[in-house]
Amino acid sequence: MGKRLLSCLLFFAMIITLSACSNQEEEQKAVQEVVQSYLTDCKNGDYKEADALLSEDADVSMNLTAFYEQLDDQLVNMDLGEDFDKEARKFVSAFMNKTFDQYKIDSTQIDNKEATALITLKGKDSEAFDVNSLQTELMNSVQTYMEENAESLEAYATEHTQEELEAKLYKDLSALVFGNMTKSLEDLPDTETNLKFTLKQEDGQWKINNIENTNEKH
Known part of the structure; x- marks a missing residue:
């Protein structure tokens, strides 16, 4: 009787262990899907979808919607026409796409209702992009355009x-200027960044609470 009881207890213990492992795997998969979706949304410029994956108390600096709304406000205030706005948004899209070129989830760890995910991000070194250093080159290209097209x-x-x-000038010059800026973006050195995502559960859903660049020294 004692051996039979012991066997039953071991059997139930094994079931509980397997169930826990299964739940852990499911949660890890859910965490990975959230992180993967966030990075993909950032790469594609789907900022509202990306922000929807943030926790309610995530730092405001992570809010992409605010950035894009600020961009829209600036374009409205500048009032340089639809073509200029289109080229500006196209450049921002290219900037995000090149920054989030490739990414890989290296590991995930879950501790109750909190989780961490370590990510390797590969893309252009956006910090090396310096608009101020491009000003002379951009002004020269504008001057060249004006001289070469003076008669027309x-x-x-x-x-x-x-x-x-x-309207014609804004259209031609915006394509020229942002085209040169995109070329400069493509010429930036490649970089590899290690990110640490911290997630928490809100209403049964995993949400991103913080993103830390672990390459940076504090």
């Missing part, structure tokens, strides 16, 4: 309104 612009001006001429 003058002819265009005689047949169109001042507003139409300005």
